[in-house]
Amino acid sequence: MLRDITLGQYYRADSVLHRLDPRVKLVATFMFIISLFIVKNFIGYIIAALFLVTGIALSKVPPKFIFRGMKAIFFLLFITMLFNLFLTPGKELVSFWKITITYEGIKMAVMMAIRLVFLITGSSLMTLTTTPNNLTDGLESLLRPLKAIRVPVHEISMMMSIALRFIPILMEETDKIMKAQMARGADFESGSIIKRAKSLVPLLVPLFISAFRRANDLAMAMEARCYRGGDGRTKMKPLIYAKTDYMAYAAIVLYLVLIVVFGRILF
Amino acid sequence: MAIILDHVNYIYDEDTAMAHAALIDVCLNIPDGQFVGLIGHTGSGKSTLVQHLNGLEKPTSGCVFYDGKDINDSDYDKKSLRAKVGLVFQYPEHQLFETDCFKDVCFGPKNLGLPQKEIELRAYEALKQVGFDDEYFYQSPFDLSGGQKRRVAIAGVLAMKPEVLILDEPTAGLDPKGREDILNLISKLHQEMGITIILVSHSMDDVADYVQRIIVMNKGRVAFDGAPKEVFSHYKELEAIGLAAPQVTYVMQELKSAGFAVNTDATTLEEAKNEILKAFGKC
Ligand SMILES: Nc1ncnc2c1ncn2[C@@H]1O[C@H](COP(=O)(O)OP(=O)(O)OP(=O)(O)O)[C@@H](O)[C@H]1O
Ligand SMILES: [Mg+2]
Numbered sequence: 001m002l003r004d005i006t007l008g009q010y011y012r013a014d015s016v017l018h019r020l021d022p023r024v025k026l027v028a029t030f031m032f033i034i035s036l037f038i039v040k041n042f043i044g045y046i047i048a049a050l051f052l053v054t055g056i057a058l059s060k061v062p063p064k065f066i067f068r069g070m071k072a073i074f075f076l077l078f079i080t081m082l083f084n085l086f087l088t089p090g091k092e093l094v095s096f097w098k099i100t101i102t103y104e105g106i107k108m109a110v111m112m113a114i115r116l117v118f119l120i121t122g123s124s125l126m127t128l129t130t131t132p133n134n135l136t137d138g139l140e141s142l143l144r145p146l147k148a149i150r151v152p153v154h155e156i157s158m159m160m161s162i163a164l165r166f167i168p169i170l171m172e173e174t175d176k177i178m179k180a181q182m183a184r185g186a187d188f189e190s191g192s193i194i195k196r197a198k199s200l201v202p203l204l205v206p207l208f209i210s211a212f213r214r215a216n217d218l219a220m221a222m223e224a225r226c227y228r229g230g231d232g233r234t235k236m237k238p239l240i241y242a243k244t245d246y247m248a249y250a251a252i253v254l255y256l257v258l259i260v261v262f263g264r265i266l267f
Numbered sequence: 268m269a270i271i272l273d274h275v276n277y278i279y280d281e282d283t284a285m286a287h288a289a290l291i292d293v294c295l296n297i298p299d300g301q302f303v304g305l306i307g308h309t310g311s312g313k314s315t316l317v318q319h320l321n322g323l324e325k326p327t328s329g330c331v332f333y334d335g336k337d338i339n340d341s342d343y344d345k346k347s348l349r350a351k352v353g354l355v356f357q358y359p360e361h362q363l364f365e366t367d368c369f370k371d372v373c374f375g376p377k378n379l380g381l382p383q384k385e386i387e388l389r390a391y392e393a394l395k396q397v398g399f400d401d402e403y404f405y406q407s408p409f410d411l412s413g414g415q416k417r418r419v420a421i422a423g424v425l426a427m428k429p430e431v432l433i434l435d436e437p438t439a440g441l442d443p444k445g446r447e448d449i450l451n452l453i454s455k456l457h458q459e460m461g462i463t464i465i466l467v468s469h470s471m472d473d474v475a476d477y478v479q480r481i482i483v484m485n486k487g488r489v490a491f492d493g494a495p496k497e498v499f500s501h502y503k504e505l506e507a508i509g510l511a512a513p514q515v516t517y518v519m520q521e522l523k524s525a526g527f528a529v530n531t532d533a534t535t536l537e538e539a540k541n542e543i544l545k546a547f548g549k550c
Contacts, residue, residue, distance in 0.1 A: 183424070
């Protein structure tokens with residue numbers, strides 16, 4: 001039942017993109033998102049699309065898998081498009097009753113849709129090709145300068161990686177508990193809102209108990225292995241840039257130059 | 268009220284890279300009142316199979332019939348099916364949630380929409396049937412020992428008065444004494460109430476003494492299906508799929524190859540004892 005959610009999932013494969021340093025991928029995703037918002041014309045979007053398609057091709061993740069996550073945001077996309085279509089003032093194209101569609105409205109709606117689709121695809125591509133552990137490692141390393149102003153970078157990234165690690169486990173657990181209660185005649189799908197909220201009690205109580213037990217076990221296991229925070233802690237697999245990583249950085253810079261040069265010229 | 272599985276296939280995460288066939292072409296007929304042992308190595312698809320029997324999972328292809336009706340027909344009443352085919356899950360922690368044991372056992376009958384008196388009567392009977400002490404009735408189910416939790420979980424399903432009782436590894440994580448208690452309890456339920464029982468386990472020794480029929484699963488397929496003696500005679504093949512026949516079978520085979528005239532069909536300790544005494548001419 002809950003297995004259909006793919007947003008933020010990792011897809012196991014062996015590709016250039018999978019092997020790339022997580023820092024590179026984080027920076028690339030960040031730059032890509034920024035580029036989407038500075039682009040002013042369709043040439044820019046074409047460049048962005050090429051960048052994205054190259055990424056997808058290099059990742060060896062089946063496109064079907066990437067776009068499945070899109071279903072979840074389809075509704076959001078639809079609403080955004082509607083608002084932009086009807087509420088942008090400008091040169092009138094068609095008008096009936098109280099609704100007018102303008103040339104600017106159409107342009108805005110299409111741009112917005114492209115932006116959202118690119119944004120989601122780009123960030124899914126990152127999470128699909130990077131394990132949660134690698135991702136938080138990369139984030140920790142990129143945010144390290146903030147330590148100087150007393151931001152607990154290591155603790156934050158540790159919390160993040162634990163939270164990410166527990167999402168699939170808790171989803172699986174929810175599935176099992178749901179089934180166990182349905183076997184006793186529990187009904188999670190029908191009835192009024194109040195009845196449905198009440199029907200969640202037999203699901204949430206075992207789930208919380210199990211989550212607390214797991215958290216407790218994990219804390220115990222970390223303590224037993226002398227975990228004491230980030231100070232002086234070394235990594236088994238420290239992040240080291242390889243040649244492909246520098247090449248990837250070069251590609252990002254090239255992409256940004258192209259976007260700024262061609263994407264911002266108005267036509 | 269037989270359960271019939273007709274060429275059932277089930278694939279987890281179909282059409283993704285993680286697609287995994289958990290059941291492959293499973294055909295079974297489980298008649299009324301039979302005591303069945305469902306055995307298989309870890310990950311062989313036992314839990315997946317039993318979840319098909321009460322409609323929690325829907326076959327990717329193939330049909331499941333209960334009482335002559337296809338349970339996956341759109342107009343089939345799944346809720347009443349779940350009252351008739353009771354399934355106790357592997358971990359009692361997945362179902363216990365109420366503040367006290369008695370209330371927890373009431374949950375099932377309450378979902379059937381019975382009157383309050385009937386609900387409490389059934390809960391009381393069920394707790395008595397599983398041999399649960401009165402003094403724990405109003406204790407939190409979370410403070411109980413593993414064996415007691417299991418009893419409450421079984422009572423929670425028994426209280427719905429099922430015609431078929433399925434238990435998924437009811438002995439996992441119990442000590443030998445707790446294990447035997449639970450198995451004796453299940454055997455007693457079968458004798459007294461005459462209901463169909465499907466006992467899932469990965470230990471032959473667990474089920475050999477009790478069941479009438481053994482179904483062996485291997486990698487999603489039914490590998491063997493028959494009376495215990497018949498299945499154990501394939502002890503070499505069983506070993507190949509990571510299972511073992513009961514220890515008694517090995518003893519009898521060794522004795523035979525050492526030249527004693529024993530019948531290797533003996534599967535329980537009692538039968539083996541008689542056979543050995545006979546072979547030595549003591550009885
Ligand atoms: N929710 C799920 N999602 C994906 N795959 C699953 C899921 N549940 C089980 N599987 C897979 O299906 C196969 C059969 O699992 P199942 O739980 O039925 O085995 P089992 O015989 O009950 O094993 P065990 O003795 O460990 O309980 C396994 O390979 C397992 O990895
Ligand atoms: Mg199982």
